Amino acid sequence: MYNWDFAPIFANSDVLGMGLLNTLKLTGTALTFGVPLGLSLALLRLSRWRLLSMPAGLLVEFFRTTPPLVQLFWFFFALPILVQVEMTPFVAAAITFSIQSAAFFAEVFRAGIVSIERGQSEAALALGMSGQQAMRRVILPQAVKRMIPAFMERSIELMKTTTLVATVSYADLLFQANELAQKTFRPLEVFTVTALIYFTVIYAASLIVHRLERRLAVSGETTVH
Amino acid sequence: MWAYPEALLAGAAGTLRIFVICLVVGLALGLLVGLGRYSKLRLAYIPASIFVEFFRNTPVLVQILWFYFAMPMLMPFEISPLMAASLGISLNSAAFSGEIFRAGIQSLESGQWEGARALGMSQAQAMRRVILPQAIKRMLPALTNRAIEIFKMSTLASAVAYVELLQQGKLIASIHYNPIEAYTCIALLFFIFLYPLVQSTYFLERKLRQSD
Amino acid sequence: MSTQDPKDLLRVSGLRKHFGNQEILKGIDLTVNPGDRIAILGVSGSGKSTLLRCLNFMETPTQGQIQLSGQVIGSERTLRDGSVQTTYSERELIRVRQRVGMVFQQFNLFPHMTALSNVMEGLRTVKGMARDAAQTKALEQLARVGLLDKANDYPARLSGGQKQRIAIARALAMEPELLLFDEPTSALDPELVVEVLRVIRKLAEEGRTMLLVTHEIGFAYHFANRVLFIEDGVIHESGTPDEVLKNPRQTRTQAFLARHNEFKF
Numbered sequence: 001m002y003n004w005d006f007a008p009i010f011a012n013s014d015v016l017g018m019g020l021l022n023t024l025k026l027t028g029t030a031l032t033f034g035v036p037l038g039l040s041l042a043l044l045r046l047s048r049w050r051l052l053s054m055p056a057g058l059l060v061e062f063f064r065t066t067p068p069l070v071q072l073f074w075f076f077f078a079l080p081i082l083v084q085v086e087m088t089p090f091v092a093a094a095i096t097f098s099i100q101s102a103a104f105f106a107e108v109f110r111a112g113i114v115s116i117e118r119g120q121s122e123a124a125l126a127l128g129m130s131g132q133q134a135m136r137r138v139i140l141p142q143a144v145k146r147m148i149p150a151f152m153e154r155s156i157e158l159m160k161t162t163t164l165v166a167t168v169s170y171a172d173l174l175f176q177a178n179e180l181a182q183k184t185f186r187p188l189e190v191f192t193v194t195a196l197i198y199f200t201v202i203y204a205a206s207l208i209v210h211r212l213e214r215r216l217a218v219s220g221e222t223t224v225h
Numbered sequence: 226m227w228a229y230p231e232a233l234l235a236g237a238a239g240t241l242r243i244f245v246i247c248l249v250v251g252l253a254l255g256l257l258v259g260l261g262r263y264s265k266l267r268l269a270y271i272p273a274s275i276f277v278e279f280f281r282n283t284p285v286l287v288q289i290l291w292f293y294f295a296m297p298m299l300m301p302f303e304i305s306p307l308m309a310a311s312l313g314i315s316l317n318s319a320a321f322s323g324e325i326f327r328a329g330i331q332s333l334e335s336g337q338w339e340g341a342r343a344l345g346m347s348q349a350q351a352m353r354r355v356i357l358p359q360a361i362k363r364m365l366p367a368l369t370n371r372a373i374e375i376f377k378m379s380t381l382a383s384a385v386a387y388v389e390l391l392q393q394g395k396l397i398a399s400i401h402y403n404p405i406e407a408y409t410c411i412a413l414l415f416f417i418f419l420y421p422l423v424q425s426t427y428f429l430e431r432k433l434r435q436s437d
Numbered sequence: 438m439s440t441q442d443p444k445d446l447l448r449v450s451g452l453r454k455h456f457g458n459q460e461i462l463k464g465i466d467l468t469v470n471p472g473d474r475i476a477i478l479g480v481s482g483s484g485k486s487t488l489l490r491c492l493n494f495m496e497t498p499t500q501g502q503i504q505l506s507g508q509v510i511g512s513e514r515t516l517r518d519g520s521v522q523t524t525y526s527e528r529e530l531i532r533v534r535q536r537v538g539m540v541f542q543q544f545n546l547f548p549h550m551t552a553l554s555n556v557m558e559g560l561r562t563v564k565g566m567a568r569d570a571a572q573t574k575a576l577e578q579l580a581r582v583g584l585l586d587k588a589n590d591y592p593a594r595l596s597g598g599q600k601q602r603i604a605i606a607r608a609l610a611m612e613p614e615l616l617l618f619d620e621p622t623s624a625l626d627p628e629l630v631v632e633v634l635r636v637i638r639k640l641a642e643e644g645r646t647m648l649l650v651t652h653e654i655g656f657a658y659h660f661a662n663r664v665l666f667i668e669d670g671v672i673h674e675s676g677t678p679d680e681v682l683k684n685p686r687q688t689r690t691q692a693f694l695a696r697h698n699e700f701k702f
Contacts, residue, residue: 002299064423065415065416065420065423066412067380067391067415068377069380070380070391070408070411071412073391074404074409077404077408078404078405078407078408081405160283160285163284163287166286167286167384174284174287174290177287178294181295187295188294188295190295191287191295192291192295194287195283195287198284198287199283202283202284203278203282206282
């Protein structure tokens with residue numbers, strides 16, 4: 001029978017705590033840049049001019065199709081050589097996940113915008129609005145409301161994906177756990193606790209999202225995925 | 226980069242191997258889990274639900290590392306990188322595909338059940354002959370998406386040094402100091418392989434929507 | 438080309454519209470004078486909605502010329518083979534749409550805005566009016582359609598007839614020279630049709646220039662001073678309501694009226 005011993009975990013809880021904080025910091029940063037970038041990409045993809053829509057489309061497809069870990073390695077190891085800049089793990093991770101999440105958000109935005117019925121843009125144009133005004137005043141406000149659940153789900157996905165940074169030595173929760181496991185020779189306890197921490201945070205977040213979805217469904221809003 | 230085709234081929238073989246393992250196990254287990262979630266028996270429903278909630282809300286990499294580092298402490302035998310990575314990815318996929326199966330089965334109107342039962346079929350026969358064939362048609366897009374996700378997740382196995390494409394990329398980069406070429410090449414390989422598949426799932430989705 | 442009669446509000450010459458390889462409008466000539474109330478009838482697919490939608494350029498004409506108050510819309514270019522190609526700039530179309538208002542079959546109210554905000558929206562966003570001025574004007578229009586008490590309600594809480602009346606107020610607020618109605622009552626339950634027709638009749642009595650695509654033949658008879666029957670992409674018959682609706686000359690017009698003749702004039 002294995003001798004469980006959680007004492008080293010409690011002794012080093014601050015290490016894990018800092019890791020969790022870094023995970024949240026990275027997720028937050030990626031969201032802050034990813035959302036506006038995603039919106040821009042979506043609008044570019046919907047543009048009439050192929051000069052704008054094709055590169056945007058290609059970027060989105062590329063970052064959605066290639067594995068995130070490959071992207072991370074590229075931004076961490078390859079990019080610094082290309083642009084001759086020192087790259088900390090955080091910066092490499094932030095860039096990777098901002099663009100990666102932007103690619104997924106772009107799809108959510110695009111689906112949301114397209115789901116607004118044509119009559120709305122027709123009415124806006126018939127009043128004499130320009131395409132931009134119609135998007136800003138009529139389409140986007142309605143689309144955003146529908147996309148909120150999908151957004152939150154994508155954000156939760158993002159939080160899970162950030163664990164990849166442990167492989168490039170960014171001190172997120174998983175990295176700290178790995179270090180701690182090696183230091184204390186107690187991988188079972190460390191990783192079990194870590195898994196439970198992740199589960200708790202992410203499960204709580206997804207419960208909030210589900211409640212929000214239900215409330216939106218009650219108020220008659222449809223949602224897009 | 227091209228001087229090491231064997232290395233890349235070995236990596237591709239590794240990627241495919243873990244992909245197939247996780248796809249098969251993930252879908253098979255997912256079907257069981259999905260049926261469990263659909264069942265009215267608490268004995269089936271509760272464990273299935275716990276399974277789904279846990280493995281959907283935990284990052285795959287955490288699970289892989291747990292299986293590789295933590296589980297050997299409990300087991301008397303060695304856990305290879307392939308085993309650890311396969312377990313992590315398969316269980317995660319089973320949780321997601323379980324939900325896909327459940328939603329697919331539930332989406333069929335009860336009229337189908339009644340029609341089958343009125344003909345005298347048992348529950349199992351109805352499930353096998355009437356419900357599942359139709360449900361599978363509806364679930365195909367989501368399941369192919371899952372398959373593509375599994376393929377992408379194969380790269381996580383490199384974290385425990387399993388020989389797949391990314392791992393080989395890392396190897397080549399470290400030997401030749403050419404990370405740009407190495408990782409760009411790996412990224413392109415994945416893109417070239419997966420993009421047609423992704424496009425065909427869009428196509429599949431549209432076709433299925435038409436025939437509905 | 439054609440003489441520019443300053444009395445004309447709208448002059449359409451040789452209007453054609455293709456969708457892909459299907460030709461929907463096959464050459465329409467139409468003159469609208471200020472104060473005209475024109476009812477446009479026809480079967481589904483005849484092109485009557487397309488014609489209306491070309492007049493505020495929701496659809497771009499494939500060929501033909503549209504003049505508003507003597508001013509040709511778009512820039513014309515004569516190609517080598519003698520045909521004329523017209524290009525339209527978004528800026529010009531925006532200006533046209535401020536002068537030509539449209540009311541849709543599906544109302545198309547903005548669900549995330551109150552009734553009052555809906556009516557104000559064009560004034561603020563397109564005409565750049567200050568909030569208070571726009572609000573005053575919007576309230577006036579709401580009063581005209583009899584829905585002042587619903588100013589702060591959201592469209593979801595309103596009946597179809599109320600929504601359409603607010604859509605009319607929204608179009609009126611822009612003070613258009615010409616109003617286009619695209620089957621305004623077709624999506625309404627029968628008991629709600631009356632309130633909308635009442636508003637339209639009031640506008641007619643005020644002397645507004647209006648084009649109305651409708652299936653309400655009885656209403657068209659009382660409302661219009663001219664009736665157009667569109668069939669197969671052309672104006673098949675045109676004249677006063679008495680001429681077209683009571684004594685149609687063309688057999689196809691007669692057939693159409695026979696099918697729709699639930700009304701006594």
